[in-house]
Amino acid sequence: VGVARRATISDLARAAAVSVGTASNVLNGKGRHAETTRLRVIEAARNLQFVPNALIRSLQTGTTNAVGVFTWRLERGDWHDVTFDVLRGISRGLAEHGMDVLLYAAHPHEHNVEATYFLDGRVDAVVLAPGGLDREGIEAVAGAGVPVVALYQSDVPERVASVCIDNRMGVFDAMAHLVALGHRRIAFIGPTYTEDFRERRDAYGAGLARHGLRFDPDMCSAEGLGTPDTVGPELARLLSLGRAPTALLCANDGYALAVLELLRQREVAVPNSVSVVGFDGSAQALTVGLSTVRQPAEEVGAQAAQYARALVGGATLTECRTTLPVTYVAARTTAPVGT
Amino acid sequence: VGVARRATISDLARAAAVSVGTASNVLNGKGRHAETTRLRVIEAARNLQFVPNALIRSLQTGTTNAVGVFTWRLERGDWHDVTFDVLRGISRGLAEHGMDVLLYAAHPHEHNVEATYFLDGRVDAVVLAPGGLDREGIEAVAGAGVPVVALYQSDVPERVASVCIDNRMGVFDAMAHLVALGHRRIAFIGPTYTEDFRERRDAYGAGLARHGLRFDPDMCSAEGLGTPDTVGPELARLLSLGRAPTALLCANDGYALAVLELLRQREVAVPNSVSVVGFDGSAQALTVGLSTVRQPAEEVGAQAAQYARALVGGATLTECRTTLPVTYVAARTTAPVGT
């Protein structure tokens, strides 16, 4: 490994026969300078391959040009299928303004997330996916003067920005479609351990009422449902009901895909025997033609990036919150009842 | 936004009635200290919610505890379906040692990647996905004393680490399976714009020879093939051949999935009329039951993380290179010929 000490601005100044102050000013385009001086500095910088130390620069300017991003996990197919789409949105939204992402390492059972992670001055703001920091932790970060953008959480402290999606709208649209297809026995499969999941389940209840359908506890997952890979017993229970559901509304694509796989193993025809609907519009969902509610995950990230920048810029937006619309897209896992 | 100035170590030292040096030592567990002193410092740190400034800390210690990761894009379903798996592997491998990931923002048509990105002192090492930095750029980074780990590139400068996968093995295994199923007319669909793609295509040629099959240029994509969404004409061409292929070996899952979708639209039965094989083992591939070669993407990332740490630690491994094995997994898109 080469140990070539990188050139500092003093090296540069010496080489260009100017003072460090002048060198700094020229490089940052501040003040006026004799053309010859300017050229000498530029030339020397090229020769020395001078790259200013970002750390010290940040220390000086008070800005790091980086946003911390915490995503609870980068798991594949777990509770949140669109994590990476969100990440891309954030990254892109920041890239347009020359900012980078500091991805905080946090993996289950390995580290607890602490507010202090985000207070060491490395980032100008943080974007938080749900599940990592509790309300107290969020308060601590925001209270320390680090702007916070919360994702998929509407119940956040006063000064915290948030970007959510319209779960209610998505569920309503999906249910309207199912009802239009003649479905009356619509079941809901999903857990309750995030705000999104809870909203979707609540919307399911409200959706039934909208169409004059009765809520049947048997047709709705109880609190304890785990991750998609443990959905087997729940599905078995539903299928064994006297009046089994003709449509399965799932809390997200992960559950829907797990359900599809189980149905395939049981040789239950989809969508002919039973319709299945997901939520999120994950890549896998699109690939298999799952009818699902597409959420604008990349936009969620982009919006978060914009809020982060705005807050850093001092914009004391009291209203830096938004709920983005979703789009139900019928594909190949929904059909008229009894076909 | 709160502007609460964060407590510095001098504040802490004053509060604890010790010198900054002692405070620093206590916090970092260096040297021996009277128990009372230690407790005073700890207590004061708690009260003041002291968090050391990571920038200055890095300035002092010369280490940032962060690794820069450059992934050409975070695109969905583009050339590299496993980007996120790799990212997870890197993140995880670093997290175990308390290190974070600085994700460099680089999106197509928005920014060119320059070696200087990685030379501003923000990271201890960098991991580079292919396509971003050319050989000269990599040399520049490594030459400046920043350890580099290249992914999916074996042709790298002397001091650069690299993590690759055994493309040849994967293609051979897949072809052996196809041949065992009775296939003789096996076509290859894929581009050549990455080393992996080229290796896979070359292995296809070698694989044919292995089984005593003749290489037919008509059965192999020409150089110019674009992204998966433009694979239509190529597939049409293959299907219209006098002796059309009975099996399609695709350069990666993205192409394979695109092919599957097109075949579905054309109502060509898979695997009964034609078998399809992908490469990479992406989430989508697993979901649809694509027969594919699974590459250990997360391990690739984890290995890269380990190399990065080793190089940072001064380990002058001349041999910090590896080629990880892959596993062909037959699923639901391959069947005996003519069924």
Next chain:
DNA sequence: TTGTATGCGTTATCAC
């Protein structure tokens, strides 16, 4: 227009 001096917050090196 250019140069000089100060300070950022921390760690490391040395006296005490």
Next chain:
DNA sequence: GTGATAACGCATACAA
């Protein structure tokens, strides 16, 4: 065991 002080590399305010 503890404390003073230098040094890290840069931007900035101010003097020349």
